Amino acid sequence: MAIISFQLNSNLYLRDPQSSQLGQNIIQAAVKLIYTAGFEEFTFKKLGIEIGSPEASVYRYFENKHRLLLYLIDWYWTWLEYKIDFHNQNIKSPLDRLRNCVLLLVEEKTVDTDIPFVDEQKLQRIVNTEFEKTYLTRQVDTDNKEGLFLPYKSLCKKIAAIIKEINPKYPFPHSLVSTILLSANHQIYYAEHLPSLTDIKTDSKQKHSKLSEFLSTMVFNTIGAKVR
Amino acid sequence: MAIISFQLNSNLYLRDPQSSQLGQNIIQAAVKLIYTAGFEEFTFKKLGIEIGSPEASVYRYFENKHRLLLYLIDWYWTWLEYKIDFHNQNIKSPLDRLRNCVLLLVEEKTVDTDIPFVDEQKLQRIVNTEFEKTYLTRQVDTDNKEGLFLPYKSLCKKIAAIIKEINPKYPFPHSLVSTILLSANHQIYYAEHLPSLTDIKTDSKQKHSKLSEFLSTMVFNTIGAKVR
DNA sequence: TCGTTTATGATAGTATTACTATTATATGCA
DNA sequence: TGCATATAATAGTAATACTATCATAAACGA
Numbered sequence: 001m002a003i004i005s006f007q008l009n010s011n012l013y014l015r016d017p018q019s020s021q022l023g024q025n026i027i028q029a030a031v032k033l034i035y036t037a038g039f040e041e042f043t044f045k046k047l048g049i050e051i052g053s054p055e056a057s058v059y060r061y062f063e064n065k066h067r068l069l070l071y072l073i074d075w076y077w078t079w080l081e082y083k084i085d086f087h088n089q090n091i092k093s094p095l096d097r098l099r100n101c102v103l104l105l106v107e108e109k110t111v112d113t114d115i116p117f118v119d120e121q122k123l124q125r126i127v128n129t130e131f132e133k134t135y136l137t138r139q140v141d142t143d144n145k146e147g148l149f150l151p152y153k154s155l156c157k158k159i160a161a162i163i164k165e166i167n168p169k170y171p172f173p174h175s176l177v178s179t180i181l182l183s184a185n186h187q188i189y190y191a192e193h194l195p196s197l198t199d200i201k202t203d204s205k206q207k208h209s210k211l212s213e214f215l216s217t218m219v220f221n222t223i224g225a226k227v228r
Numbered sequence: 229m230a231i232i233s234f235q236l237n238s239n240l241y242l243r244d245p246q247s248s249q250l251g252q253n254i255i256q257a258a259v260k261l262i263y264t265a266g267f268e269e270f271t272f273k274k275l276g277i278e279i280g281s282p283e284a285s286v287y288r289y290f291e292n293k294h295r296l297l298l299y300l301i302d303w304y305w306t307w308l309e310y311k312i313d314f315h316n317q318n319i320k321s322p323l324d325r326l327r328n329c330v331l332l333l334v335e336e337k338t339v340d341t342d343i344p345f346v347d348e349q350k351l352q353r354i355v356n357t358e359f360e361k362t363y364l365t366r367q368v369d370t371d372n373k374e375g376l377f378l379p380y381k382s383l384c385k386k387i388a389a390i391i392k393e394i395n396p397k398y399p400f401p402h403s404l405v406s407t408i409l410l411s412a413n414h415q416i417y418y419a420e421h422l423p424s425l426t427d428i429k430t431d432s433k434q435k436h437s438k439l440s441e442f443l444s445t446m447v448f449n450t451i452g453a454k455v456r
Numbered sequence: 457t458c459g460t461t462t463a464t465g466a467t468a469g470t471a472t473t474a475c476t477a478t479t480a481t482a483t484g485c486a
Numbered sequence: 487t488g489c490a491t492a493t494a495a496t497a498g499t500a501a502t503a504c505t506a507t508c509a510t511a512a513a514c515g516a
Contacts, residue, residue, distance in 0.1 A: 015492095022493075038366045043473065054494060059475075129364050136357050138266045140421045153424050171427060172442045175415055178425040179446070182414060183407040190406060193368045196381045197406040199399060214400045218407070221449045243463090250464075271502065282465060287504075
């Protein structure tokens with residue numbers, strides 16, 4: 001596979017982190033630190049120490065830590081949509097395509113060696129726990145106007161279109177998709193931290209297959225399609 | 229109706245805010261400030277100014293602002309479960325009870341004059357946007373051990389039990405309930421801020437009835453019950 | 457009614473966070 | 487060689503999230 005890179009919305013950053021070694025170090029270290037300590041504990045100061053650069057240098061790439069988080073998360077959704085497009089190529093049946101979407105969404109990610117400075121496995125965990133913090137803020141509307149949520153909206157739209165193919169009469173395709181995207185994140189989190197809110201067990205080796213079974217059944221039954 | 233009050237987990241506070249005028253002022257002002265400015269902008273200093281008391285006085289009631297938010301949100305879920313119990317009394321059909329749950333969950337709250345120091349309408353909006361911030365933190369596990377999420381878990385369990393009555397073979401009752409509880413919050417938020425993620429329109433007068441239609445259809449179809 | 461808890465007010469102080477600003481040095485490239 | 491640009495090094499600031507101390511006032515029990 002060729003080396004790929006995603007060009008993200010330039011409003012996300014002041015200087016493109018993919019364009020320099022320091023920028024790539026920032027991304028790599030940010031993923032590591034947010035993964036291990038959580039977004040609240042994460043500061044540009046700690047990031048600077050991690051990469052051996054002054055705090056002020058990080059500020060030349062990102063206006064603030066919120067934008068940096070958005071960058072990571074936009075990257076993730078862009079990457080996931082890319083994977084979905086890749087897998088669904090030449091598949092005629094919308095049912096199969098929809099099933100694929102759920103599988104790819106839920107599947108535990110492994111590190112993609114084609115993109116050296118992003119650890120996709122850690123990034124998936126970051127998306128699980130931090131995603132909603134990107135939009136549950138005072139600045140949603142201005143961030144939205146700047147297009148900072150486009151990758152997620154694009155993914156939602158794509159999957160909703162498949163649902164419309166299957167059942168053009170179903171009145172809530174976008175709501176259904178945003179619900180399963182959200183639920184996918186949360187069920188995994190619940191399994192680990194609030195197990196009484198879910199029926200998916202952490203220890204189970206088929207954690208991810210159980211989750212995709214839950215989500216698939218929900219989607220297919222809701223839109224009135226036969227689950228094979 | 230009698231004047232009711234809910235006794236919440238004492239780990240939430242240092243001194244029970246329901247027990248004094250100052251405590252009630254704190255709750256009332258906190259709801260107002262978090263509602264208008266959001267949890268991130270909310271500080272004990274601003275709260276102190278609002279009620280004309282020093283910051284330090286607030287700290288005598290709540291260890292920190294996170295616990296105060298948890299207090300409000302626990303109060304909300306406790307109140308909602310109380311309302312559900314009240315409405316579902318003597319209703320035999322589990323289908324009807326489940327339908328009631330969705331309606332009560334989604335319904336726009338009006339101020340309950342029986343509880344003078346809590347503005348339920350504002351509190352519902354707070355729950356919509358801030359709920360997940362209570363558990364998507366580093367301290368989930370310790371907070372959970374202290375029982376700070378019990379009201380939400382109890383509600384989830386209660387609705388899951390109704391689902392089990394309807395279809396004892398459905399394997400994911402808790403996951404389904406936590407999914408709809410979450411989705412109810414988010415669809416409303418999306419309608420206002422990220423409309424392309426939902427099919428529910430803000431301006432529509434039947435916003436709440438559309439949402440309950442969406443959720444009910446999803447639940448009933450998923451568990452294989454007939455939607456009347 | 458006196459004495460004593462107990463709650464609150466008034467005020468001060470601290471470490472950390474989220475930045476901004478300035479100057480110096482190093483690197484690339486025309 | 488000259489010049490632009492990126493980064494390092496360092497300093498500084500306002501706000502946040504607390505903690506600590508002491509005075510005063512209300513409440514309550516003997």
